Amino acid sequence: MEFNPATASSKECLAYYQAKLDEEAWQAKKEGRLVCWSASVAPPEFCVAMDIAMIYPETHAAGAGAKKCSQELLDVAHGKGYNIDICSYARTNLGYMELLKQEALTGAKSETLANSKASYVPLPDLVITCNNICNTLLKWYENLAKELNIPCIIIDVPFNHTMPVQRHNKEYIADQYRAAIHQLEEVTGRAFDYDKFLKVQEQVQRSVYWWNKVATYAGRVPSPLNGFDLFNYMALIVCARARDYAEITFHKFADELEAKDAAGQYAFGAPENEKYRITWEGIAVWTYLGATFKGLKNQGAVMTGSAYPGIWNLQYTPGDLESMAEAYTKVYINTCGPNRYEDFMNIVKNAKSDGLVMHLNRSCKQMGLLNQEGAEYVNKMLGVPFVSFDGDQTDPNVFSQAQYETRIQALCEMMEANK
Amino acid sequence: MVYTLGIDIGSSSSKALILADGKDIVSSAAIQVGTGTSGPGRVMEEVFRDTGLSLEDIAFTVATGYGRFSVKEADKQISEITCHAKGIFHLIPGARTIIDIGGQDAKAIRLGDNGNILQFYMNDKCAAGTGRFLDVMSRVLEIPLDNMGDAHFKATEWAAVSSTCTVFAESEVISQLSNGVPRENIVAGVHKSVATKTCALVRRCGELQQEVVMCGGVAKNPGAVDAMEKALGAKITVAPNPQITGALGAALLAWEAYQKQQ
Numbered sequence: 001m002e003f004n005p006a007t008a009s010s011k012e013c014l015a016y017y018q019a020k021l022d023e024e025a026w027q028a029k030k031e032g033r034l035v036c037w038s039a040s041v042a043p044p045e046f047c048v049a050m051d052i053a054m055i056y057p058e059t060h061a062a063g064a065g066a067k068k069c070s071q072e073l074l075d076v077a078h079g080k081g082y083n084i085d086i087c088s089y090a091r092t093n094l095g096y097m098e099l100l101k102q103e104a105l106t107g108a109k110s111e112t113l114a115n116s117k118a119s120y121v122p123l124p125d126l127v128i129t130c131n132n133i134c135n136t137l138l139k140w141y142e143n144l145a146k147e148l149n150i151p152c153i154i155i156d157v158p159f160n161h162t163m164p165v166q167r168h169n170k171e172y173i174a175d176q177y178r179a180a181i182h183q184l185e186e187v188t189g190r191a192f193d194y195d196k197f198l199k200v201q202e203q204v205q206r207s208v209y210w211w212n213k214v215a216t217y218a219g220r221v222p223s224p225l226n227g228f229d230l231f232n233y234m235a236l237i238v239c240a241r242a243r244d245y246a247e248i249t250f251h252k253f254a255d256e257l258e259a260k261d262a263a264g265q266y267a268f269g270a271p272e273n274e275k276y277r278i279t280w281e282g283i284a285v286w287t288y289l290g291a292t293f294k295g296l297k298n299q300g301a302v303m304t305g306s307a308y309p310g311i312w313n314l315q316y317t318p319g320d321l322e323s324m325a326e327a328y329t330k331v332y333i334n335t336c337g338p339n340r341y342e343d344f345m346n347i348v349k350n351a352k353s354d355g356l357v358m359h360l361n362r363s364c365k366q367m368g369l370l371n372q373e374g375a376e377y378v379n380k381m382l383g384v385p386f387v388s389f390d391g392d393q394t395d396p397n398v399f400s401q402a403q404y405e406t407r408i409q410a411l412c413e414m415m416e417a418n419k
Numbered sequence: 420m421v422y423t424l425g426i427d428i429g430s431s432s433s434k435a436l437i438l439a440d441g442k443d444i445v446s447s448a449a450i451q452v453g454t455g456t457s458g459p460g461r462v463m464e465e466v467f468r469d470t471g472l473s474l475e476d477i478a479f480t481v482a483t484g485y486g487r488f489s490v491k492e493a494d495k496q497i498s499e500i501t502c503h504a505k506g507i508f509h510l511i512p513g514a515r516t517i518i519d520i521g522g523q524d525a526k527a528i529r530l531g532d533n534g535n536i537l538q539f540y541m542n543d544k545c546a547a548g549t550g551r552f553l554d555v556m557s558r559v560l561e562i563p564l565d566n567m568g569d570a571h572f573k574a575t576e577w578a579a580v581s582s583t584c585t586v587f588a589e590s591e592v593i594s595q596l597s598n599g600v601p602r603e604n605i606v607a608g609v610h611k612s613v614a615t616k617t618c619a620l621v622r623r624c625g626e627l628q629q630e631v632v633m634c635g636g637v638a639k640n641p642g643a644v645d646a647m648e649k650a651l652g653a654k655i656t657v658a659p660n661p662q663i664t665g666a667l668g669a670a671l672l673a674w675e676a677y678q679k680q681q
Contacts (some may be wrong), residue, residue, distance in 0.1 A: 360543075372623070385536075390543040400544045402485055403524070407541065410500035414536050 010233075010253035017245035018235055021054070025122050028053035034125040034188065037144065039137045040238045041311060042130035042155055043328055045204060046180050048242040049197035050188050055121045056239045061092035063235075064118040065286030065394035072112055073099075074395060087363040088395035090140040097123070097144060123148060126187055128180070130155040132334045133311065134366040151187050153180050157329045163339040165326050173325035200242050201318035207241040208314050210250035217257040218304040219350050222274040224260040226267035227303030228293045231284040237312040267302045275300030276415045279348045281307055281374070282359030282367050287396040288404075295405045296357075299412040305351025307332055307344055308367075333366050340370055341377040348378050354415040356386035357408065362398045385418065387411040423677055424477045425669025426462070426493065427502065428486030431522030431550060432636060433458035435466035436666040437477070441674030446470045447663045453522060454486025463492070479677035481669040485523070497672055499665050500528060500539050506668030507632050507658055508534035515628035518617060518647065518655070519665075520637035522550040525613075527620035529628060540620040546585040548616025550637050555585055556609045559592050560602050564640070570606040571642025578608035582615040610646035613637070618650040627653055634661040 003016050025035050036047045040058040047054060064070040065088075074088065076095030084091075099113040100123045113120075127150065129141035138154065145152035155176045158169050181192045214233070217225040233253060236246040260266070268274055278296065280303050285292050296303060316327035332343045348356065356378060358371045375386040387407045392398035420439050427434040433454075436447040448465035452458035467473060474492060482493035483502040490496075499519075507514050508530060517528040525548045528539040546552050557564045578600050581588040588609075595605055621627065631653050637643050638661035648655050658664050 379538075385538070387539075398544060403541065403544060406485075406498050406500070409496075410498040410536070410539060413498055413501045417535055 005248050005252075008252075010249050010256055013245075013249040013252055014233055014236060017240055017249060019119075020245070021239055022119055022121050025053040025055050029122045035122050037124035037127045037141075039129040039133070039141065041133050041314075041328065041331060042128050043177070043324065044128075044242040045197060045200045045324070046153075046177070046184055046192075047128060048200045049193050050184050050190065052126075052184075052188075054239065054242075055124065057093035057096075058089045059235050059238050060096065060119065060121060061089040061394050062284070062286045064092055064096070064116075065396070066289055067117040068287060068396070069117040070287060070394040071396055072116065073118065076112065084395070087134070087136045087140070088392055089363065090136055092394050094140070094143065097147065101147065124150060126151040126153065128153040128155070130157055130328065132157040132328055132331050134333075134364070151183065153183050155180060155328070157334065160329060160335045160339070163330070163335055165330055169329060170322040170325045173329055174321040177321050177325065198318055201316075201324065203244060203247070204241050204314065205316070205318060206244075207237060207246035207250065208312065210247050210254060211237045211241075211309075212313055212315075213254045214250050214257065215309060217254070217261070219352065220261060221277075221352055222266040222271045223277065223302050223304045224257045224266050225304075227280065227306055228284075228289070230306065230309040231289065234309055234312070237309075241312065241314070268297060268300065273300055274302050276355060276412055277302055277304040277351060277353045278355045278357050278411075279303070279305035279307075279351050279353040280357050280359070281344070281371060282361050282391075283308055283364055283393045285359065285391040285399050286394050288391070288399050288401065291399075291401050292391075292404065295401070295408045298405075299408060301355075301408070301412055301415075303357075305347045305353050307347050310347065337370050337373060341374045344374045345378050345381055348382060348384055353384060354418065355411050356384055357411065358386060358388040360388050360390050362390065362392040363395065364393065383418075385411060385414040421478045421674075421677060422472060422476050423670050423673035424466075424474075424480040424492075425502070425666040425671070425673060426459070426480065426482045426487075426490050427484040427499065427663070427665035427669060428459050428482065428490060429453045429484045429499075429521050429665075430486075430524075431554075432662065433462040433486075434484075434663045434666040435462045436663055436670045437466055437470065437472065438667075438670035438674060441671060441678075444667070445472070447660065447666065449662050454484070454489060459486065459490065479673040479680070481673040481676065483665050483669045494673070495676055497669060500526065500536065500541075502665045502668030502672065503634060504528055504530060504534065504536050504668065505671050506664035506666070507634060509667065509671055510658055510664065511630065511632050511656060513630040514632040514656075516621060516624070516631040518621060518631065518633045518638075519635040520548070520550060520613070520617060520633075520643070521635045522554075525549050525617045525620060527617065527624050529624040538624045540623045542616070542620065547581075547583055547588065548613050550635070552585050552588070552613060553609065553637065553640070553643070555589055556592060556606075559589055560596070560605060560609075562602060562606060567606055567610070567643075568641040570603045571610055571640075571645060573603040574607035575601065576604055576607075577611050578604045580605065580608040580612040582612040588612060606642060607646070610640075610642045611650070613643055614646035614650035617647065621651060627651060629653065630656055632656045632658050634658040634664040636662050638662075 073095035077091040316323040437445040482490035487496040
């Protein structure tokens, strides 16, 4: 039966559009159009304006983790000499790229690739990266470009040691954008389509509006939104914010949440099932998404806040490159401690959270570095208790379910004592 | 008389304690094997032995520890953090910092004036700094765990032993043994290694607050306590019967839960 977005649920839209994006990338390959692999918070606006199909390795790796097949891809990367201390998104993707590369060179699929539950995506013709969320992304993407002998577009974004964003930083980033446009004209052999670029920028703003709107439902008490759902829906704000797929899905999701709230249905069903509200800091533990969610649900703890989904709150004025530069550089992990702590406190406040859960993610030093100070600041300002646990986004070897459950239970006991 | 029961099933030992009217300890027991073994069954037999009581006489049971969800007799499960805090504060009301080192975890807990938990930190997914680390070293050094404390105080200097990995530390110890380093010196180095790792957890809780109380199986080792005192630069009180403070806290919380029910 043909998919009808008008009658489909947001969950059906999410599944449909995720699959469609991969299909479109394969179709682009077939038609001789270009496929680009992109960092999750690199601007897609330029490539989409030039009709280039986008694939997002971080989302692909997260999907492999959630499908519990990242280990076999990590093993391929380890076999190539990548160290276990490198980000597991990078390792998962470099392992996957290696399997695709071998297939392209030999014409035969390896057993690992043929049996992998990871979604099957085409190799890129170019890559685009941006260091606004970490610097591993530079070397990772340079490595992809070198291994595959393809162009690499780098949007270099300075770290914001002070806030607000300095004028010269915005100008520098806008120049990076102009260089990227020039590079794309060379790669495609066509003049940049500025009219389409403006339309894509406007689309990104509509996607961001609905993404932010969805997140506001977690501020209601009780919350109709289960915050863990943001981890799932996030795939579209990453991969399809420059398309209407994200807007359609999030608009629908917001309507569903509104209806749920009106019907007295909340994240855990009846209102009394929401015993505690927590803010989660850090990337999801994709390989144990169910276990981390259930660990909280078993205690009646709803995730109502998280800084992580807010990374894609990329609001700017279409047509204004410096405004767009500011949006992509003021991502909270690209800002100084004081700004980051303040942002974090506001998230906890808006989420009306009683406690904080900090994922000390072995892969993501950038997110983990200031966790402790951030949590101490929130604790000092709002008196909210916090707990941290060891984990990893896609390397299944770091997380211990029993240790996690003990920490979560102890946090809930502290929140109970505070009531 | 109302009896409540606290059961603390750890990774390497099982402890139980019966409390009368929320204040008098009727009986306690510890078996040196933990969850998934005969330990939980044996500790239950042991704790009831010679008491004239049976499970039917228990008004409320709280289970804690790594194996808390597998205790079918329990009316409620509570984390070991809350149970240790409860047990220690009951025994030593001046306690503000608790160091608990068990078989596979080490924790530092900071208490408020009412015994409320202000902050806690636990070790990561790593055996360094835990009882298991001492177990491994005791085997390599051929010194029974119970004698590690005596050996520690005979050391003329403390050997350097890695605090970051049990496997690497074990090979360091083996090479030191083959180089003729006295075993007593290595024992002291091993204790220092545990203390260094645990000390980091204590410091994360903020400025050290007195009184510092140590519990858990490792607190029975005076060498480990000495190393911890030196690392912290503070006097440590060892909880009476340090291995059963979690079970005591569980029994006290069982008493509170029972009263709430009434």
